Amino acid sequence: MLTFVASISGFVFGFDTGYISSVLVMIGKDLDGRYLTIEEKEWISSSTSLGAFFASLFAGIMADTLGRKPSVMLCDLLFAVGALIQFFCGHISWMIAGRFIMGCGVGIGSLTAPLYISELSPSKFRGRLVTINCLAITGGQLIAYAVGAGFSHTTSGWRYTVALSLVPCILQFISLLFLPDTPRFMIMKKRYSDAFSVLRRVYPSSSNDLIEANIKELSDLNSSVPGNSTWRKIVNGNRMLFLVPSNRRALFIGCSLQAVQQFVGFNAIMYFSGTIFEMLGYRNSISVSCVIAGTNFIFTVVSLFAIDKVGRRNILLITMPFLFSTQLLSAFSFKHLNIDVTTNKADTLSGWDYMVMLALIGFVASYATGLGNVPWQQSELFPQSVRGLGSSFTTGTNWFGSMVVSASFLTLMRWLTPSGTFLLFASVTAISFVVIYFTYPELGALQLEEVEQLLSDGYNVTKSIKLHEARK
Numbered sequence: 001m002l003t004f005v006a007s008i009s010g011f012v013f014g015f016d017t018g019y020i021s022s023v024l025v026m027i028g029k030d031l032d033g034r035y036l037t038i039e040e041k042e043w044i045s046s047s048t049s050l051g052a053f054f055a056s057l058f059a060g061i062m063a064d065t066l067g068r069k070p071s072v073m074l075c076d077l078l079f080a081v082g083a084l085i086q087f088f089c090g091h092i093s094w095m096i097a098g099r100f101i102m103g104c105g106v107g108i109g110s111l112t113a114p115l116y117i118s119e120l121s122p123s124k125f126r127g128r129l130v131t132i133n134c135l136a137i138t139g140g141q142l143i144a145y146a147v148g149a150g151f152s153h154t155t156s157g158w159r160y161t162v163a164l165s166l167v168p169c170i171l172q173f174i175s176l177l178f179l180p181d182t183p184r185f186m187i188m189k190k191r192y193s194d195a196f197s198v199l200r201r202v203y204p205s206s207s208n209d210l211i212e213a214n215i216k217e218l219s220d221l222n223s224s225v226p227g228n229s230t231w232r233k234i235v236n237g238n239r240m241l242f243l244v245p246s247n248r249r250a251l252f253i254g255c256s257l258q259a260v261q262q263f264v265g266f267n268a269i270m271y272f273s274g275t276i277f278e279m280l281g282y283r284n285s286i287s288v289s290c291v292i293a294g295t296n297f298i299f300t301v302v303s304l305f306a307i308d309k310v311g312r313r314n315i316l317l318i319t320m321p322f323l324f325s326t327q328l329l330s331a332f333s334f335k336h337l338n339i340d341v342t343t344n345k346a347d348t349l350s351g352w353d354y355m356v357m358l359a360l361i362g363f364v365a366s367y368a369t370g371l372g373n374v375p376w377q378q379s380e381l382f383p384q385s386v387r388g389l390g391s392s393f394t395t396g397t398n399w400f401g402s403m404v405v406s407a408s409f410l411t412l413m414r415w416l417t418p419s420g421t422f423l424l425f426a427s428v429t430a431i432s433f434v435v436i437y438f439t440y441p442e443l444g445a446l447q448l449e450e451v452e453q454l455l456s457d458g459y460n461v462t463k464s465i466k467l468h469e470a471r472k
């Protein structure tokens with residue numbers, strides 16, 4: 001039940017970020033009685049990331065004060081209000097406002113839901129959760145694309161696509177009414193007997209002594225950040241995060257991986273593939289773009305199976321050269337096409353149009369196998385005491401990157417040309433490869449306490465690889 005609830009949050013994250021590709025094409029002249037300009041398309045698409053960025057900065061504090069469960073329920077309310085505003089709106093500004101409010105929900109959910117579940121699940125299931133969440137995100141994106149394709153010839157089809165996002169959040173809200181908050185949160189609030197009864201339900205076969213020991217462990221952990229009030233703990237937690245060298249290194253690795261995940265430009269395709277294929281002259285651009293979301297989903301499944309065997313660092317170092325090559329191929333193929341970003345190309349498709357499509361599929365496949373998933377393994381970088389806080393910064397970095405890419409992609413396509421834009425993405429990949437090569441140790445085989453030790457006197461990449469090899 002808990003895993004199901006977690007995947008609903010990932011699913012909503014995916015659905016709400018995924019439907020925009022087809023909705024941007026379907027809107028036509030429905031808002032303000034005219035076609036959207038490229039700046040307006042950027043605003044509509046990036047306002048969700050802006051909301052998510054803004055909200056993810058407060059999400060950690062909110063989860064610690066309101067509780068994990070009420071925070072996730074608040075997300076559902078924000079999703080619903082945002083969706084309803086979009087469903088009924090007649091003006092572009094209201095569409096942007098609705099997307100922003102929905103984005104606040106996405107931002108809080110992307111941090112709080114995994115936190116909620118990981119604190120409630122037995123430790124041996126905890127790791128799988130991250131990848132289940134990624135599967136739910138890319139699955140949500142695929143379904144949003146498919147729904148968009150289904151409604152593409154219906155009048156106001158985009159409004160129904162948006163309205164459908166209400167279904168998972170209503171389902172999540174109702175199921176949460178029957179689920180408890182986490183024992184960790186209850187212990188933070190000194191509600192020891194409530195914590196006891198929740199642990200009793202999650203671990204039905206454990207003895208009372210074991211549960212008492214677990215409560216003691218959690219409350220010791222709680223006092224590992226000094227301070228009597230939540231506010232003092234937040235201030236001291238920040239100090240520990242930035243002043244303790246191992247935490248600072250963990251923060252650098254977590255934030256840089258999330259930044260790389262976004263700045264290689266994948267979401268430019270996820271959010272605008274409908275618009276890109278329309279520019280290229282594909283007739284049924286919305287259906288064609290389902291190939292993008294489908295590839296993303298399938299290669300997330302590949303990543304699920306490969307990540308533990310191949311290792312996080314290895315999987316990045318193997319997939320990034322492919323990513324780089326497909327970005328170069330995209331740039332090269334675009335160069336042969338005469339695309340005007342402001343109007344759609346009307347002539348027939350040439351071999352280079354198909355080449356762009358192939359290159360983009362390769363781009364998505366190599367991204368989804370590595371960069372799409374690895375950065376979300378962020379929680380293993382931090383010790384328990386600063387895990388929530390550290391994750392707030394790394395999640396915030398992710399949404400900041402997503403916002404910058406979606407707010408600038410079409411403008412970049414106009415200024416730098418499509419080919420120049422993809423060259424820019426390729427150069428980000430090349431530079432990131434070097435940074436990752438020198439600073440990202442292989443953490444897959446390490447216990448959580450060992451990660452902190454490993455990072456205490458440097459990035460210790462070579463040492464981590466030896467440990468990984470020895471334990472394989």
Ligand SMILES: O[C@H]1[C@H](O)[C@@H](O)[C@H](O)[C@@H](O)[C@H]1O
Pocket residue numbers: 017134137138141261267270296368371372373376398402
């Ligand atoms: O891990 C996810 C996944 O790769 C999604 O497809 C993408 O849209 C998100 O930005 C990313 O964080």
